[in-house]
Amino acid sequence: MTITTPATAAKVVPTSTITPTVTTKRAAIYLRVSTPRQARKNNEAEGYSIPQQREYCQRRARELGAEVVREYVDAGETARTSDRAALQQMLTDMQSNDAEVTFDYIIVHKLDRLIRDRSDDMALLIAMKKARTELVSVSEAVDASPAGQLLQGVMASINQYYSDNLSLEARKGMAQKARNGGTHGVAPIGYLNTLSREGGQEVKGIAVDTERAPHITWAFHTYATGDWSISTLAEALDARGLRGRVTQKYRGTPLSTAQLHRMLKNPYYTGKIVYQGVVMDGAHPAIIDPFIWQRCQDILADRRLAGDRSWKLSHALKGCLICGRCGGRIGYGKSRGQGGVYDYFFCLGRHTGRTDCDLPYISMEKVEAAVRKEWRRRARLTPTELAEARRNATAQLDAYVSDSETLIAQQTSRLAVLNRRKQKLIDAYLDETLSPEDVKSRQVDVNREIATATHQLRTAEEGRAVLYERLETVLAALEHAATIYDTANDDIKRRLNQAIFEPFQIDLLDDHDQRVPEAQNEAHCAVTGALTAPAAAVAALVGRRGKNAPHTANDKPGPDQGSHDKTPGQLALTGGSNVNYLA
Known part of the structure; x- marks a missing residue:
């Protein structure tokens, strides 16, 4: 008779495979090993x-003098719990009313093969x-016998002690390994577990998996653009040839x-x-910059918003707009109506x-026209202004380089602390001595300070030549910014918007510049764009785009506007130089 077991790791052998004797x-015999690796050792x-x-x-x-009528096998199961398929099947058969199923003895090689918990x-x-x-x-x-029952109780207690002590030592070892930055278990795709011998020890x-790591790096950088969905990225990785590792369980x-x-x-x-x-800090090499990884987390979090599917569509202004009324995010969609497909922002x-x-919903054409107008109005310097900005920036560069050594020493000391x-x-x-919740909350604050100190340190270590080269790039871009934007493709436009402007408020x-509650054909889109800190720093060098600059009718302040109104000292990370933003 064959018993069908509820799990593949468990096995009940039919009586026809066991040679009976006249008894x-x-x-019933019960067999167990703790790990699947033991069950497959030597490819047996x-x-x-x-x-x-x-x-x-x-x-x-x-x-x-007994006949073995049943065999129960749990391959790769722990004895710390009785929730094992073959063991439960054996107990069910033992308590059955069917004489063909029950048995008089349960035979095990050792008690710890059966149970390692005293209550079980x-x-x-x-x-x-x-x-x-x-x-x-x-x-x-x-x-x-009484002596046999006593010994069973003693052995059960010893087995539980052995199991509990082994678990405690394992936890200590895992904690120490984590303290050293070691990896527990199998490394994720993009990395490989290695085994070498040093001084006769393993x-x-x-x-880093040189075959798969480039695909992983590409995936993070691509998803960080915000233009790809998980499904389309998975398809692209498949087309690039990325496959999982081939193991005994997985087939790549x-x-x-x-x-x-x-x-x-x-x-x-x-x-x-x-x-x-x-x-915690790991001992393995990083293949993704923390900034790129954090960008991916922000995108994943944003896309969990109920009802937001606009990220599946692509547009140059995606991620560059916020609502001028509530300060919320702006979505992009398409609608089919009379005469064709209509693009809109909402x-x-x-x-x-x-x-x-x-x-209200605003048509794509109105938003694009208003953004182009803002580019022509704000993101442009005349030749005279460029010359003045170059002179002022060069003077600040000289002062900045002389002060950078002090800043480097300060931030190096700060990072060590x-x-x-x-x-x-x-x-x-x-x-x-600290709960996980306390550690997590404190880690957030410390990691934020470390990121700030690291950024200031990297900025201070930049050479004068590199900073001057970046200054020339920024000045050239501002001289022809509107033309560059008009002729660029969607990807370049998005990058330009993110580099020069904070998210546009729409x-x-x-006609009287009053807000309308519903879409109207005669209504116009108003766009207000605050310059990003680097662009505002360059504009401040010529002294014309600060607090006293004239505003047009469309230049309405919003909840996030105002960084372009700050003084050079307020804009700089160190409180005194706009050159920091060139880094």
């Missing part, structure tokens, strides 16, 4: 341990007593959208590890019902 007693179907256990148990059955051992004893079944161990003198490590298939989503959220690629929810706050904003503080947080967590106004 009156019926026996059952490894080494299971056949050896079977041989000893069958020999013990013959000594008892007691429950098993009670069930066996009700079923009038006796437990027999090949390695221990366990039987139904040393495990992590190396293309990444699914779920796998790609997990990959994009994994900080491992920035040189970090996550241990019990806490992010407030996501109103669209999803998250705000009471009343900004912050890194020590960060390590203390990790040590406190690993020593269980609104729909009537």
Whole structure:
């Protein structure tokens, strides 16, 4: 008779495969190994341990004069829990009313093959007593006698102690490995687990997968543009030839959208590890810049907004617009109507019902025309202004370079202090003196300070020649900015908008510059664009785009406008030089 088991890791052998003997007693044998690797050792179907256990148990059955009628196998299961397919099937058969299924003995090679938890051992004893079944161990003198029951209780306690102590030591080892930046388990795609021998000992490590890492890097940078969905990115990676690693379990298939989503959220690629929810510095090399990774997280978070599917469509102004009424994000869509397809922009706050904003839908043509007008009005310097900006910037460069050594020393010292503080947080967590929630909240603050100090340090270390070259690039772009924008493709336009302007605030106004609650053909789109910090810094060098600059009718202040009205000292990171923004 064959018993169908509920899990592939468990196996019940039919009686037809076991040679019976003429006996009156019926026996079942239970076999187990802890890991799938043990079950497949040396490419054998059952490894080494299971056949050896079977041989000893069958020999013990013959000594008892019993016929082995059932064999239950759990391959790759822990004994710390009784939730094992073959074990549960054995208990069900043992308590059955069918005489063809029940048995008189359960034979195991050792007690720890069956149970390593004292409470499970007691429950098993009670069930066996009700079923009038006796437990027999090949390695221990366990039987139904009082001495045998005493020994079983003692051995059960010893097995639980061994299991609990092993678990404790394993946790200590994992915590120390995390403290050292080690990787737990299999490294994610793009990396390889390595094994080498140093001084006669095996040393495990992590190396960059030169075959797959370039695809991973491309995926992060591509998704960070905001123009790709997870599904289209997965298709592109498939076309590029990216496949998963070939293992005993996997056969190197293309990444699914779920796998790609997990990959994009994994900080491992920035040189970090996550241990019990806490992010720590890893010992492996980073293949993704933290800024690119954070950009991907922001995009993933934005796309979780209910009802927002506008990111599936592409337009040069995507990500460059905000609502002039509520300050919310602007979506882009297409609508089919009389005469064809109409492109439009809309407030996501109103669209999803998250705000009471009343900004109407605005046609793409009106928004594009208003943005081009803003470019011609704001993003241009005359030759005279360019010469003045060049003179002022060169003078500031000289002063900046002389001060940079002091700044480098300050920020280097600051980084050392912050890194020590960060390590203390990790040590406190690993020593269980701080909860994971406390560590996470404090890590956010420390990491933000580290990022700021690192940025200032990198800026200060830039050479004068590099900064002057960047200044010339910025000045040339501002001289011909509007022309460059008009003739550029969508990708270049998007980059220009992000480089020169903060997100444009858009609104729909009537002829008297009053807001309209519904779309009207005669209404016009008003766009207000604050210069980004680098562009505003250059404009401030010529002293004409500051606080006293004249405003046009469309130049209405909004919730985020005003960075272009700051003084040079307010704009600079160090509080005194606009040259920082050229870095």
